[in-house]
Amino acid sequence: MKPATALKAMTNINDGMLMRGAFYLLLAAAATFLVIDIREISEVEAARPSVETVPDVPTFLPPKIAPDAPGAPPVKPSSPEAVLRKPMTFNLISGGVLYAEGTIDPGAAERFAHEIEARGEYIKFVALNSPGGSVDDAIAMSKLIRQKAIGTKIDERALCASSCPIVFAGGVTRTAEKDAVIGVHQVFNGGIEPVSPDQAMSSAQAVTARVARHLDEMGIGAGLWIHALETPPDQLYYLTPEKMAEYRLTTNAAAVVKPNQG
Incomplete structure (x- = not known):
């Protein structure tokens, strides 16, 4: 080359x-x-932060069983499970109704108090659609509702289960529309740290006493809480309109409870 x-x-x-x-x-x-x-x-x-996060608190959604099976809800709630499992949100709609929807997560009562402080003069009713959740927050919300002389309501096919009826009990007027799904059972505040059986029993008794005392202060009949105590946490005792009236969980159109009375 x-x-x-x-x-x-x-x-x-x-x-x-x-x-x-x-x-x-x-x-x-x-x-x-x-x-x-x-x-x-x-x-x-x-x-x-994910809006889909499910709070680590006990809630209850009606079981997916046949409508006529024992323990089934009277009707299927209208809201999807994904909506009910989200942390509780508050939206003021027409008619002075504050719509409270979702799980009562720890902190819900604080957010609720901020809503009341910001829009209190416009809020006449709190409409609930919730599978329950934090008992502490439910009691705090209920007390504030009574203090501010606000009514509570549960719309047709809305769900109010577990600790949600505690919030409902705070209303100076309390209305449940036809086919509202309202249920109670044994409630407790779940914790992340493991506890001994004795500690768990003591905690359950303390929570039970607090809820019973609060319902009594709100003027709710003791029979309601007896049904709750008899119903395991994974089930619900569904309240008929007759039972709600009997235990004074609902009020008639003429009844208005004074803020400082049950």
């Missing part, structure tokens, strides 16, 4: 190696930036 031909061949080889090297370098750089971008996106998503 002539020297000029050999030199040209070597030049072509070097150019090809340089081009391949540059290509691989760019590919490696692109891969590095991609990894960094994915990591940053993952960190942002992990730090972002």
